Amino acid sequence: MATIDEITCPVPAPATSQIILAHGGGGRLMHRLIGQLILPAVGNPILSTLHDGAVVEVNGSRLAFTTDSYVVRPLKFPGGDIASLAVNGTVNDLAMCGARPLVLSVGLILEEGLPLDLLNELMQSLGRAAAEAGVLVATGDTKVVDRGKGDGIFINTAGIGIVEAKTPVVPSSVRPGDVVLLSGDIGRHGIAIMASREGLVFETTVESDSAPLAAPVLHLLREDIAVHCLRDLTRGGLGAALVEIARGAGVKVTVDEAAIPVRPEVQAACELLGLDPLYVANEGRFVAFVSPEDADRALGILRAHPVSSGAVVLGRVAEGEPEVVATGVLGTTRVIDLPSGEQLPRIC
């Protein structure tokens, strides 16, 4: 009799035997890919924290270190382009570690046929974004791939910052009672990309919120606000960020859905496209978990910076199941979960 090992009749390959776009979406599939395949192969205690950036101790200095590759389409969109995004995104990941961004590396993967004029325009934009964010591009690399083996330009940036936060800014520092602040209206980056990719025209052009966030974060730290956790709301949006923190901290996060600022044109676009703004990507928005006694002062500091002038109190941390519960305008509640896959591919 054949044992189970000897049965060799072909079975259909499972849907997950190959990479699919949703593996890059910041949702459950990506978490599974990282947790089941990448971490077992290359993991270590630092990588396994799965924060946006790592904090490493070098000669007594605490350094934040992070990387992101940018594959956004189209290369230029209202409010930004792939190059400014590549600077802001990495600067923001450093800021979310409670760090002052210092230097960036830039790795370009260019597709044969990319117009030099466009490359020049993008490099000018990258230089301006770095100057605005106060970081130096310290090192770089240029590779070229054959026509049809890339998509114009991909940009990787890695960044080093120096941690200014006195206590770890990580999910495990979050405490019941903490107040959750949101730095401004959500959903603009995702909708700007979607609209410009699909040629959708709204009455008001939605511009990406792409911006460097280090200034308000460093201001919070300088004023000794007890900042327990920070997270920028990129792939997966506000929803994924809150769920990741709730699970990482082992706490319940309650959110007042009516408090979430969404511009009318973004709300309209989301309704038209069947999207939940909670999961739409942002590139210049973050949440801050702070001690309740510091919440008012923190809100004031955030509102003093143009990039976070629309900051609001979003919710509270409580003891309980690690989950995120949103209370709607009519008092109804819903549990916010991770998005399963990809809402908008190649958003950053």
Added chain:
Amino acid sequence: MATIDEITCPVPAPATSQIILAHGGGGRLMHRLIGQLILPAVGNPILSTLHDGAVVEVNGSRLAFTTDSYVVRPLKFPGGDIASLAVNGTVNDLAMCGARPLVLSVGLILEEGLPLDLLNELMQSLGRAAAEAGVLVATGDTKVVDRGKGDGIFINTAGIGIVEAKTPVVPSSVRPGDVVLLSGDIGRHGIAIMASREGLVFETTVESDSAPLAAPVLHLLREDIAVHCLRDLTRGGLGAALVEIARGAGVKVTVDEAAIPVRPEVQAACELLGLDPLYVANEGRFVAFVSPEDADRALGILRAHPVSSGAVVLGRVAEGEPEVVATGVLGTTRVIDLPSGEQLPRIC
């Protein structure tokens, strides 16, 4: 009469209005692209040194910081794969700054359809290479692009190291009289890639020399060898590395061509393919410029490490025109120049 600015008849676009493969080849075209387009846009004194890595001072520590994207085809080849290459290449760039490699970031750009089995195999290889090189993968990022917009997998790694060299390990530290050491035989990586890409079969399989080089470099520094400059012999090979250093240092480098170790099978493949081994890429070879009084000791140290056991004295530094002159077996001399473009595209 029309002025020159008013003449608008269409002229053929110059060959360089678009990116071509040779822009990625480590030769003259790449140097021009970086010097004329990228540096003016994002340049600063650190980036403008154009070393393989930058040295930045953070809280009194001298850190080396470097990045490279890997786009090699095929993904697996005799002696290595894209993942081990992505670790070794970046570790080596740190070592060439006279630094001890500490942490790496890994940015993956995956093409839809990449088999998960292959990804798993590559991540295992990446983990092994990191362990062998003694570095931690501290942070990472995963992006997915549509089928036909990538090429299986591209890997970016950035790395941080701590500079152990007491004096700057840069071309400008090179002095007339310095001895040039070469760490072993050249040309294997390029020929291994070429052969496996083109399906060439030689009597002996040529294996890539891809390997981490930090151990012999740190040994030189620990023994207080006066190391003035180091360079690994990647894109552009030994030839490009020597020319870049001669120009950066403003010195003449004389090389004994008969001293350059080239394995017979590599020599045969080069002759067959019409390639000069001097310009063929390596991924585990470097040159060291050291004080003449330390040369013998340095050679002994290099030879004590498996990865540089074939080290030889390659040449000398003299005053004179910044150029590289090779003396052949019959006493003839030739000037070694930068390769103009791409000898083998997508070699790393």
